[in-house]
Amino acid sequence: MQPTSISSNAETKPASSTPAPKIRLAYFVSHPIQYQAPLLRRIAQEPDIDLTVFFSSDLSVRGYKDSGFGVHVQWDVPLLEGYKYEFLPRIADGDHIGFAKPLNWGIFDRLRKGRFDAVWVFGYRSLASLQAIVAARLLRIPVILRAESNLHDHIRSRAVHAAKRALFAFLHNSVACVVPIGKKNRTYWEHYFGKDFPSFTMPYAVDNDFFQRRAREAAPQRESFRRELGLESGRPVVLYASKLQTRKRCIDLVDAYIRLAPAPGVDPSAYLLIVGDGEERANLEARVRESGLSSIRFLGFRNQSELPRIYDLCDVFVLPSYNETWGLIVNEVMNAGRPVVVTDQVGCQPDLVHDGVNGFVYPAFNVDALSQCLRRLIEDPDLRATMGENSLRIIRQYSFEQDVVALRSALAHAVPEFEA
Secondary structure, eight states, rough: OOOOOEEEEOOOOOOOOSSOOEEEEEEEEESSOOHHHHHHHHHHTTTTTTEEEEESOOHHHOEETTTHHHHHHHHOSSSSSEEEEEEEEESSOOOBTTTTBBEEOOOHHHHHHOOSEEEEEEOSSSHHHHHHHHHHHHHHOOOEEOOOOOOOOOOHHHHHHHHHHHHHHHHHHSSEOOOOOHHHHHHHHHHHHTSSBOOOOOOOOOOOHHHHHHHHHHHGHHHHHHHTTOOTTOOOEEEESSSOOOOHHHHHHHHHHHTTTTSSOOOOSSSSEEOOOOOOHHHHHHHHHHTTTTTTEEOOOOGGGGGHHHHHSSSSEEOSSSSOOOOOHHHHHHHTTEEEEETTBTTTTTHHHTTTTTTTOTTOHHHHHHHHHHHHHHHHHHHHHHHHHOOOHHTTTHHHHHHHHHHHHHHHHHHHSSOO
């Protein structure tokens, strides 16, 4: 059993002579997440929102072996600064998070004693999330629900489908509104809840200011970084940066790149850098050895603060996944002003990647189509530059400021006396 802890480092704005009444908002999420921490700090700065975050686990803070990366991960960015938080008491804690792991308790008492006006829950596939929704319903506290799901789903049995229908009937009657992360997620909610269900798009975003600033800082050191990695000056760089899992389909990118070779064993005109680690690394390395190419480099896992200079180094970014709920790595790379190539099963695609504008979209698993996309971008530096500029223009519309506006609208719907 782990002790409960509570902390607050939230920045506060100077108080006005007539401070606005605060709405008390409880947010339930599995663990501190590197993508969410900056957003939570931003929400905590709102003068009329009193945010408290409840975590089921401290896994990401104490360090853990990530099942996807296959390596020990200790994030090098602040995860708990700038907002109030509490770790829920728990048992059955360990090195991963599942439906009932860890087991939490005390949610009902915390909501009751905290006199919260609204509850915001991230996800519905954990016992803790469902506990929070049930507790809020019993206490007549409105619930705002956010999740990543889309309709690119796994094949399920009839029994599982029946259970899911029952779950969504419960959620439909227990949730005041949803906050979709993008177009595919909105379609998902409309499919299960109906098009008239209250919905306020809260786009999946990253800390744009951070990634744009770090990209600018990396640019003057780009050539020295290339030399550090043993890359010839002037040769384009194709980048993959994600977990090396089967569903990420890095193998499709490797095969597409190999097809660019002018002859067997002759390197293409561009490099391929693979950042990340995981279960597929050995298979990928074997495929590279078989190809005889020397221009494919494995850089291993790189932490959050290291990535911006890698984004700055690349000329093209590729995410060849299937069943990818969003792909926040695409947001990050677009902040460096780079063209992106993704499959039609990457969740962010309809929102962020406009085919022929700031990158290309190809059918998942279609290696020939991916190879053609790479060839066009590698051979046309002007096209890369134009698409990169468009990426930066598009990503500026997917920011934390938009998220705050959406959250305020959702709160105003759930709690009518709150002013958006």
